[in-house]
Amino acid sequence: MDTKKAAKIFKALSNPNRLELYFKIAEMHESSFPTDTDSECFVTDIIRSLNIGAPTISHHIKELVNADLISTEKRGKFLICKVNEELIEEVSKLLSLQKQ
């Protein structure tokens, strides 16, 4: 991954509300393999749990998608989000590699 893309990803994670949003999405679908405790992440629930308005959430979600950190799927009137696990693992490794 080149520096510019990495910076873009960090930028997407650099706002406290957006980072919390990302973490919430990640927590919902916790494993690569479906489990009993897995559940889908509806944006409505997030809006209730973070105290910022719906337009702002919408904006943050677009930023996360734009950085390729999450993907979304429309189901009826709801929006479902899930994280791009490969990308975040790549970023994690990029950071820990720096120290070797």
Next chain:
Amino acid sequence: MDTKKAAKIFKALSNPNRLELYFKIAEMHESSFPTDTDSECFVTDIIRSLNIGAPTISHHIKELVNADLISTEKRGKFLICKVNEELIEEVSKLLSLQKQ
């Protein structure tokens, strides 16, 4: 680490030039144990290798220090930078933990 602090760290890494600066500092001192290939990271050299002005570099270094990502040491008229390896490892783990 709480979300706010994590967001602050990501913000510090969110500018391409600043991220490259950070990586260069990290590359200079590559291991926790001193080796033959280790060398100290002088800001002068960085200024030459990135093509942004000295005032901007100075600003970026302050941001990295402020996020606790690096520490600095003045030696004569030179400034030496080194990364806080524990912190970046912590961040790396925070990201990879999200997927379990």
Next chain:
DNA sequence: ATAACGATTCGATAACTATCGAAATACATT
């Protein structure tokens, strides 16, 4: 002492961003 060099501070500017309220869109339910 004075010049040269490394780094910082200052002031300015242009660009970006988080957030909001209001309005609009889309879907679902009655």
Next chain:
DNA sequence: AATGTATTTCGATAGTTATCGAATCGTTAT
């Protein structure tokens, strides 16, 4: 059809930031 709910778009605003040139400060070398 009409209402309600979920989400998006729009326009505005206040705040932040990256970058620069000029000036300044410290240190070293002549």
